[in-house]
Amino acid sequence: MPLHFTCPFCQEETLVDDQYAGLTGPCASCGKPITVPYFAASQSPNMATTAMSGGQATATTPLSSSNASAAPSSSPARRSHVGTIALLIVAGFLAAGAVGGLLLAVGFPIITKARAAANRQQSSHNLRQIAAALNAYAADHNTYPPAFIADANGKPMHSWRVLLLPYLGKQNLYDRYDFTQPWDGQLNLALQPEMPEVYACPGDLEAVTLCETSYMVVRGKSTAFPGRQSVKPADLSDGFSNTVLVVEVTGTGISWMEPADLALDSMQLEINSTSGADISSVFVTGAHVVTADESTHFLPNDTQPEEIRALLTIDAGDYVDWSIMAQ
8 A cells, every 4th residue: 555755865755555665766756766665554544544546536534423424514614624635635646646656766677677687588598599509400410500601602692590490490481491592582581570589689679670680600710600611519629618609799780591790800809899790788787698518608798808709719728717707
């Protein structure tokens, strides 16, 4: 039930439902962080109160044997009492607005934080699924897929994300893809809306709505995806737990079918850099990667360039202490 609460900063008095006790959020009036206290026992039923029910204000007064049977009166005292109730009703509406404002101010950040946590968990799950599919592909072909399939002139035509479709439960979609056309040929573009959900981070709204990928490999010498060539699992001499296969990238503008990924030589090797050519995410403090052992890691923004490079190479003889680096 709504009870009185006074902001310790601006002294604005509002009503807060007791179910929000213990929660923290910005004050609806001054914006400073407040914690809703645990309230004492509710008011006595003999006290006059104003309550909101279904958007309609109602007033109650103390009950006694004398006023329970009293007939309506037009006396000054009666008119004064009615006036008091009217003022209470108006105050009730105003208080209800204040309650809504405070509950929104307290509740919205909490809801937003919960949604971000769910999106982060789902993105991590997506990467694990992709890594498992890559390993399943490698088990069948004895190599990981190439970053792209090229035409006779070396032009990238098809992405590893398309090659992986049968290992993501999308055999039917794979069968309808035409490898005789480029990825953006008329027949293939018609398949774009059927992007597997696993290729988009749920928090990356552009990726979800425009069927763009949130996940890329890193192409380059000594990476797991040097380009049109394929790498065997046995080539990962740094160890599966020390070799990143797929990384998170936000706002790519890249169709999930397009043979485009990050290039090691163009990266600043920073997490969430403004270059648009690095590992990044919709999550402010870092971004996800998945290693060849199908473990996901959340790399914080302060991850050092040499640590990122060590993770992206497969045979440089460098190792990473995950307990120190990753969150």
